[in-house]
Amino acid sequence: MSMAPRAERSPRPPQAGGSRGRRRFVRDFPLILLGIPGMLLLLTFHYFPLLGNVIAFQDYQPYLGIGDSDWVGFENFAVIVNGDEAFLNALKNTLVLLFLQVVVVFPAPIVLALILNSLMSERWKRLVQSILYLPHFLSWVIVVALFQSLLGGSGMINTWLRANGHATFDLIGSSDLFKLLLTSQIIWKDTGWATILFLAALSQISAELYEAASVDGASPLRQIWHVTLPGIRGIVILLLILRLGDALTVGFEQIILQQGPVGIGVSEVLDTYVYNQGILGGQWGVAAAVGLVKGIVGVVLVIGANKLAHIFGEDGIYRS
Template sequence: MRFRARLRRDLPLILLGLPGLIFLLTFQYAPLLGNVIAFQDYQPYLGIGESEWVGMSNFAVIFNGDAEFLNALKNTLILLFLQVVVVFPAPIVLALVLNSLLSERIKRVVQSVLYMPHFLSWVVIVAIFQSVFGGSGMMNGWLRANGYEAFDVIGNSDFFRLVLTSQILWKDTGWATILFLAALSQIGAELYEASAVDGASRWRQMWHVTLPGLRGIIILLLILRLGDALTVGFEQIILQQGPVGVGVSEVLDTYVYNQGILGGQWGVGAAVGLVKGVVGVVLVLAANKIAHLFGEDGIYRA
């Protein structure tokens, strides 16, 4: 088929996708050109054209081991570990539990309740946790009323990472189960029937039938998560950074904000953000290659 004929045939689809393409180019790809300030002593009142070029000087905080940068990197890696080990498997477990419910009505009600927190902003989520676990929250009110000593969970730096992880679990676990439930629905019932005939227990069926059926989507989502590996929740953290201090709460995203925007070190902030993006791309490419070695499609085939 000639090009003009294909163009005439696909024109409605092209026009349908054009607004999305324009949005992507304008707000995702065009701003990438601004990374040039990572190599400048950028001054907003001078602009990119007149700011002084300083080469790799802005990257000194990374390669020379700046204490504040290393602290932010350490906290980022700790939170990343918690999200991969605790947060990532939670939707899988929840999907398996929901899939085992016999009553469709109960399943739909439970799903609806679990999905709801996803649609709340982090401002609302943090406010709810503070009203329940804060110094003057519901929990401490009950403790005081019953003669116990009050205990501030939200403002305690020792519990900061536990609180962050709990908030993410409550907000996004229910929503993340959608993909896993969809994958579970594609597993043929005849596989379970055949395994039952062979004498497999429920646990054996889950291990040899259910989890292999989920392996593809698990690997795909894990690869996509690695793309944002060093992004661990800017808005969620910045809202709660004040009471606990930057020692335990400073991550790379808040470091870029505090040093680059509030501190006026625009070039340093851009340099850290640029390196973070490059590391994310490398992790995605490496994880995708490993997925191919295990026989999975990953996010693309070379």
């Protein structure tokens, strides 16, 4: 019995790029609609206002507007180039607070996440997490008011000390402890909330790695060093790079609310300098110049840190 040879199928012609693009557009159209409000929000409040940086090169007068204000070139940048005393003081305070936030504040949620992940059952972990998340939802006005009610000269602790014949203290009005006060407020407010990403990363580490380390005789601390920390290294580097993008932004609202008791000398940072010189002092061009340089420095730090992450074999926030 003879069998007729089967006809070979001709290969299907490659689909046109336009047709594939249209199908993907139709498929993703609901997601595009959901993303439009967020895109409009970013454009309106983040990208369009960047055009206002042109006043950094003008002797800007609000009643004249951008179109009629005189151009002065780089004259407004003289406070940066020539080392204006007020600017240098704000820069020094900003760098000190940046150092405290990177060295003390940034590792705090990592340590807390390790404690929650290692020492608590899932039931207690959820309860503690819910409690620790609450301060994040309080505004800085409420947080500052709570600290003043507790630690201020007429606060709860000093009232009790005074009533019992003990010496009192005024932590809120102490210029020497102001930066430590700011750091403690940030830790209290945001550390619990910041543990979310680290706990999510910890949950992705395979339990087999811990079992293998335990079989090899690794102590709990050695397991953290050789298993846990390498497992969350990617997210730590990613968040650190993003933090460097706002490196010179150290908390405008928190600081401006507490400048009164301690004075500008120890509390002035670049953000409050821009506000005090621009909005209150009327030096709009100078304030815009300082803000523009601050933004450029942030971009350079992000790009540099991302390149450094690539050198050490991490993805960073983008691949060049």
